[in-house]
Amino acid sequence: xxxxxxxxxxxxxxxxxxxxxxxxxxxxxxxxxxxxxxxxxxxxxxxxxxxxxxxxxxxxxxxxxxxxxxxxxxxxxxxxxxxxxxxxxxxxxxxxxxxxxxxxxxxxxxxxxxxxxxxxxxxxxxxxxxxxxxxxxxxxxxxxxxxxxxxxxxxxxxxxxxxxxxxxxxxxxxxxxxxxxxxxxxxxxxxxxxxxxxxxxxxxxxxxxxxxxxxxxxxxxxxxxxxxxxxxxxxxxxxxxxxxxxxxxxxxxxxxxxxxxxxxxxxxxxxxxxxxxxxxxxxxxxxxxxxxxxxxxxxxxxxxxxxxxxxxxxxxxxxxxxxxxxxxxxxxxxxxxxxxxxxxxxxxxxxxxxxxxxxxxxxxxxxxxxxxxxxxxxxxxxxxxxxxxxxxxxxxxxxxxxxxxxxxxxxxxxxxxxxxxxxxxxxxxxxxxxxxxxxxxxxxxxxxxxxxxxxxxxxxxxxxxxxxxxxxxxxxxxxxxxxxxxxxxxxxxxxxxxxxxxxxxxxxxxxxxxxxxxxxxxxxxxxxxxxxxxxxx
Numbered sequence: 085x086x087x088x089x090x091x092x093x094x095x096x097x098x099x100x101x102x103x104x105x106x107x108x109x110x111x112x113x114x115x116x117x118x119x120x121x122x123x124x125x126x127x128x129x130x131x132x133x134x135x136x137x138x139x140x141x142x143x144x145x146x147x148x149x150x151x152x153x154x155x156x157x158x159x160x161x162x163x164x165x166x167x168x169x170x171x172x173x174x175x176x177x178x179x180x181x182x183x184x185x186x187x188x189x190x191x192x193x194x195x196x197x198x199x200x201x202x203x204x205x206x207x208x209x210x211x212x213x214x215x216x217x218x219x220x221x222x223x224x225x226x227x228x229x230x231x232x233x234x235x236x237x238x239x240x241x242x243x244x245x246x247x248x249x250x251x252x253x254x255x256x257x258x259x260x261x262x263x264x265x266x267x268x269x270x271x272x273x274x275x276x277x278x279x280x281x282x283x284x285x286x287x288x289x290x291x292x293x294x295x296x297x298x299x300x301x302x303x304x305x306x307x308x309x310x311x312x313x314x315x316x317x318x319x320x321x322x323x324x325x326x327x328x329x330x331x332x333x334x335x336x337x338x339x340x341x342x343x344x345x346x347x348x349x350x351x352x353x354x355x356x357x358x359x360x361x362x363x364x365x366x367x368x369x370x371x372x373x374x375x376x377x378x379x380x381x382x383x384x385x386x387x388x389x390x391x392x393x394x395x396x397x398x399x400x401x402x403x404x405x406x407x408x409x410x411x412x413x414x415x416x417x418x419x420x421x422x423x424x425x426x427x428x429x430x431x432x433x434x435x436x437x438x439x440x441x442x443x444x445x446x447x448x449x450x451x452x453x454x455x456x457x458x459x460x461x462x463x464x465x466x467x468x469x470x471x472x473x474x475x476x477x478x479x480x481x482x483x484x485x486x487x488x489x490x491x492x493x494x495x496x497x498x499x500x501x502x503x504x505x506x507x508x509x510x511x512x513x514x515x516x517x518x519x520x521x522x523x524x525x526x527x528x529x530x531x532x533x534x535x536x537x538x539x540x541x542x543x544x545x546x547x548x549x550x551x552x553x554x555x556x557x558x559x560x561x562x563x564x565x566x567x568x569x570x571x572x573x574x575x576x577x578x579x580x581x582x583x584x585x586x587x588x589x590x591x592x593x594x595x596x597x598x599x600x601x602x603x604x605x606x607x608x609x610x611x612x613x614x615x616x617x618x619x620x621x
Contacts, residue, residue, distance in 0.1 A: 091119075092130040099140035103147055105129065111150045111185065113174035137168040137217040146173060146185075154183025158192045160203040164223060167193065168214040171221040193223065196230050204231055205280055212285050224288070228295055235277050236301060278309050282316040286330035289313060293334040303342040310334055311347050328355060329364040336367045343371065345378045356386065369400070373407020377420040381430045394440040398449065401431060405452040413454045425457035429464060436470040443478065443486050446471055450489035461494040465503065472508040480510050487513040492520040 089102035109116050118131055136143055142165045149156045149166070158166060167189035170176070176186040196204070208227050211218040218224050281292070289310075296306055310331045317327040328351065335343055348371055355365060372379075384404075386397045408424060409416055432449050435441055450464055458464070468490065472483060487509060492500070500521040504514045 094132040095136050095140045095143045137214040138165045142169045163192050164207050164210045168217040278312045286326050303338040307343045332364045332368045345375045348372050349383045370407045373404040376408040377423045384431050395438045398445050421457045432467045436467040447489050461491045462499045465499045483510045
């Protein structure tokens, strides 16, 4: 056959091939279309491909096939390249009755289930250089389907509940297996494929995990694989970002209870040095925030972003808290809510001495959780004391705003007493603390009198026209006074009243102890009387 070189083909700028137009056109529908659009009479034509799958090496295989009249050996090594190139060159239909390369390669791919594991991995790695045709043609899906089938068959997809969490040492294949050796073998059988897939590009991992999720592969196993993949892929900054974004995106598809909370926080610390997308960062923070009750104080003490003046990243903690109660505080179990409140109280105590922490941020931390999350506000009070000591330059209005985060009703008597004498606090706040304590004391006295109506209680002096009655009225109505303009004498008077209230509390406690002893004595004597012989009764 006479062969002429009347067609130039530039493949991805890598190499220019001189081929016989007639020979290539007899197999390729794509070349036929391009030649048909050219002007008639043109002796030499040139075709430029910018995205030929596999580049110059792949096109050379196509030319061999064409020049050998459709005779070529197809095996696991070259079938991916030939399949994608045939799809790109539109060789799906036989031209002039010649051999159809697409049909030949498609038939060869039916034997993928007989390939070895190594052949399957090599084919998938090769497909990474054949994108996007490898994806659109469906060849990647064929390989992944076979790969997932083998993974699933080797580590059954129904682990026992005791080992299905992401932090467990292994994933059991059989609930009957209890020995350490069996668990070790089970863990190996479940994770043996991790290292083999670590070399895959992020886009291939994304496709793989999505298909595994759709086929109900255990979420705990998938989360462990993603963490393993993330650790093994770190090299240059761009690759780190892409890998991290892919892992976060895939973890977000999984059940949060199957994801290691400790590892999530480790990823968060890594992202502080990376410029990952805001979308991915939000997803990571959302996953962490939903499990915030598992966090420790060390987890939260993350340094502030570069360029910030404050010590710790308070804004991050506020975002995590927002995620934690995203569905509403009423939807969060009270035990979890109070556990987070205790953690945040510790965090507030750590950040309070920061001289650069703005009052608005300090107050936002306190108000980030509803009042019902805390039984006591003593920890918040002590943190507020530290904050006001460090920020002594605040105005009276700013101090009052900071104190608005306190719940005076949930302060202990000792905290209220300390607040009333603390000159760092605004006078209105001190007065409010005294009023609250007085109301508590009155309620306590009423409960005591109801419990022992036959006893002459010294506390009843408050309810009569006793000398202390005027003091009580002053405390009860102190809220109507303008305490911001009171003089030093009034402050001393309020403090004196506070001490008298404390003395009354002591008297009440003493009375309650005496009453308890009396009741105990009466019960004891009654029992003794019943135990005496009838002759002595």
